[in-house]
Amino acid sequence: MIKDKLFENYLNDINQTFEGWDFSFVTETGRLQNELLSWSYGSIVRPLIQTVNSMLDMGTGGGEFLSMLRPFPKSIIATEAYKPNVSIAQRRLEPLGVKVVELVDEDNLPFETAQFDLIINRHEYYSPKELRRILADNGSFITQQVGGLDCSRINEIIGSDLNHEYFNWNLKNAVGGLEQNGFRITLMKEEFPIQRFFDIGALVYYLKAIPWQVPDFRVDKYMDGLYQVHKLIQRQGYFDAKQHRFLIKAELT
Template structure:
């Protein structure tokens, strides 16, 4: 039986509301931090938006990020597949004139052929063939993706299975898929920055928000392993894991 009061308090305080895709509860308080990438997805997106006449933001979450990229072109749409986020995104984006569409199938997007001259996609799945169908002939596709080697140390320390479904997902694979679907790669890069959790509560809060990382994770079931990670943090000051990120900018040919 664990009798560490600090550990129990940190675990107990993970029962906080989480909406959209907002981690400010642990980032703004300095409880979690990430090594910067050598690129900025937002800095790449802003000039593309200013030169677009119609755009789509795929996997908009709660619309927090997209809402900060104003001003927008005349036609702007956003998709979201996680049901709890859809209403959040609509409340955030519809007052800005953005149509929010709930989607369930990457292969069947409810848009006309060649409808968008800019498609943005940050950390969202996609079908190359469907992107090729809805993008205009002079359009651009910009995506930043989470690779299959992301956060493996979390699973290893918790002793929970790694989700092998995405182990193949990396820059080389994504480039090959896009090329096969009729795209030219204009820019791309892949990196493995670290992410640090400075207390066990921050890690648990994060895992609750991304259940796909460790689908079988349960605080009570995994408490002994969590306590071991807590011990590592107490000794070193943080628990460090490796992220896996890559971006691609492409156009149809």
């Protein structure tokens, strides 16, 4: 049993409510900070949204990000596969004219062939084959993805294996999959920015919010590893983990 009152108090942040894709509990207070990327996904997609007649936002979460990209084209649909987020996205987006579709099978999308001029995807799974089917000729696909090495130091220090299913998910393999399905790559970048945690409470809140980082995460199971991180933060003031991000813009030739 670890006897450390500060550590115990921070661990209570696991009980804080997380809804949609809103990390403001730890980001707005400065307890979790991210190093900047050399690109802005929002600045890339927003001008394109205003030049097309139809678009799809894959994996909209609670609709927080998409809602800030107005004005929208005449036809706009957003998908979400995580059931708790679907109603949140509907409440936020449908008054803005966005149809929100809950996905059941992400490899068989419920859309017509060549239905969309633009497909955007931020941190969401996609099937290159399905993208080709539903994207119109001369259409564009833009995605920012989380790579398979994302925040691997968290797993290493608390004693959890990385998710080997996505270990090789990187720019090279993603580009290869798109090119094999008839896409022409017009922009690609890959970076490893730092994500900095300033207290152990911010880390346990983060791990609760994104369960795929440590799929079996429980405070009691990883108590010793979490305490190691806590002591590291007490010594140097923070704990750093490298994120893994890559960006692709592709067009149908």
